[in-house]
Amino acid sequence: MSDRLLPLLSALPQTGDALGEQLGVGRVTVHTLARRLADQGVPIIVSRQGYALEPGTPAPGLVPVHGVFGRALRYTGTTTSTQDDLRLWAEHPTSPAPHGAVVVAERQTAGRGRRGRAWDTPQDTLVFSVLLCAPLTLPDLALMPLAAGVAVHEACRTGGLKWPNDLLTLDGRKLAGILLEADLRGEEARRAVLGIGVNVGSAPPGAAHLHETQPGLTRAELLGRLLGALEHWLVQPAEDVLSAWRAASLTLGQAVHVNTPRGTVQGTAIDLDTHGNLQVQDPDGQVHTISAGDVQLIGSLPLSSPPNS
Numbered sequence: 001m002s003d004r005l006l007p008l009l010s011a012l013p014q015t016g017d018a019l020g021e022q023l024g025v026g027r028v029t030v031h032t033l034a035r036r037l038a039d040q041g042v043p044i045i046v047s048r049q050g051y052a053l054e055p056g057t058p059a060p061g062l063v064p065v066h067g068v069f070g071r072a073l074r075y076t077g078t079t080t081s082t083q084d085d086l087r088l089w090a091e092h093p094t095s096p097a098p099h100g101a102v103v104v105a106e107r108q109t110a111g112r113g114r115r116g117r118a119w120d121t122p123q124d125t126l127v128f129s130v131l132l133c134a135p136l137t138l139p140d141l142a143l144m145p146l147a148a149g150v151a152v153h154e155a156c157r158t159g160g161l162k163w164p165n166d167l168l169t170l171d172g173r174k175l176a177g178i179l180l181e182a183d184l185r186g187e188e189a190r191r192a193v194l195g196i197g198v199n200v201g202s203a204p205p206g207a208a209h210l211h212e213t214q215p216g217l218t219r220a221e222l223l224g225r226l227l228g229a230l231e232h233w234l235v236q237p238a239e240d241v242l243s244a245w246r247a248a249s250l251t252l253g254q255a256v257h258v259n260t261p262r263g264t265v266q267g268t269a270i271d272l273d274t275h276g277n278l279q280v281q282d283p284d285g286q287v288h289t290i291s292a293g294d295v296q297l298i299g300s301l302p303l304s305s306p307p308n309s
Helices: 002-008 016-023 027-039 082-090 138-156 219-233 238-248
Strands: 044-047 050-053 073-079 102-108 125-137 160-162 166-168 174-185 188-199 255-260 263-272 278-281 287-290 294-297
Touching (some): 002 016, 002 073, 016 050, 027 044, 082 125, 102 219, 125 219, 138 238, 238 263
Parallel strands (some): 073 102
Antiparallel strands (some): 278 287
C-alpha cells in the first residue's frame, strides 16, 4: 500500500484526507503509510498542511526532463538494486520499460559496482539506472562507459575522469561511479542497463560530494542534467567521445598501476586507442593496451578507495 502512496506525493503538501480519498483509506492509514515510506528512506515532510516530498527529491514530476531519457521514471525508497529493478521492468510481459526508462532509489541493499564490488548508497546520494534498448555491438559497449563518464563530468561540472568509469575531484577523491551491464547475444547486446551513482550531499569515508563546491545543487536538478548529457553523449561518434574524454582525463600522463585479468601493468598512461582501451607505457618503453582493469594513480594524485568504488 505504501507503494501506492508514493506516486501521489509531490513537492506540494496534500492533506491526509485528500490522499486517503485517492487511495480509498482513512487519514490514519495515510499517516502509517507515510511513516513506512520514511523508514524506507523517502524524504517526506509532514506538516499541518499535509504530506509532501522534500524539494529536490528525484521523483517523477520533480525532475526536469527534456528528452527521451527519464520520460518513464520510477522512484522508490529502498530496493535491492536499481539495475535489477530496471531489468525486471524491461522484461515485464505486458508493459516493458521503454528505451530511456529510469529507476531511481534512495537506498540499495545489494547495490554493486564494477567487478562485483558493493555499491554504497549513503544519504543524499543519487543512484539510478537507465535502460538502453537497441542492437549494441561490442565496440558500442566498449565506448559506452567512456561516453557516460563524459556525460557525468559535464553534468557535475567539476573534477576529472579516471579510466574507465570514475569521476574524481582534482585531489583524487571519488565523486561518482558508472556500471554498464549488457545482455549479450553473440557479438551484439539486445539491451544494456547503465547504472550511475553520484555523491551529492554526503559521501563514504575518503570520498567527496558535490555540495563541497555546489552547496545548492539538488538531486532532482542533477538528475535532469545527467539524463540530458547521457542522451547526447551516448550517441556521439567515437572520435568525439574519445576527444572529450581525453580533455577531461585525470589518468593520461599519470604514473599508473593497473590490475588486469592477465596480471599487473605499471607505467605511464599515455593515451586511449580507437576502441577506448587504455594504453600504458612501461619503464622499458613497451606499450600495453588494456581493455579491462583497475587503475590506481600513483603520480601526483593521491587516490582514495571509498566503499562504492
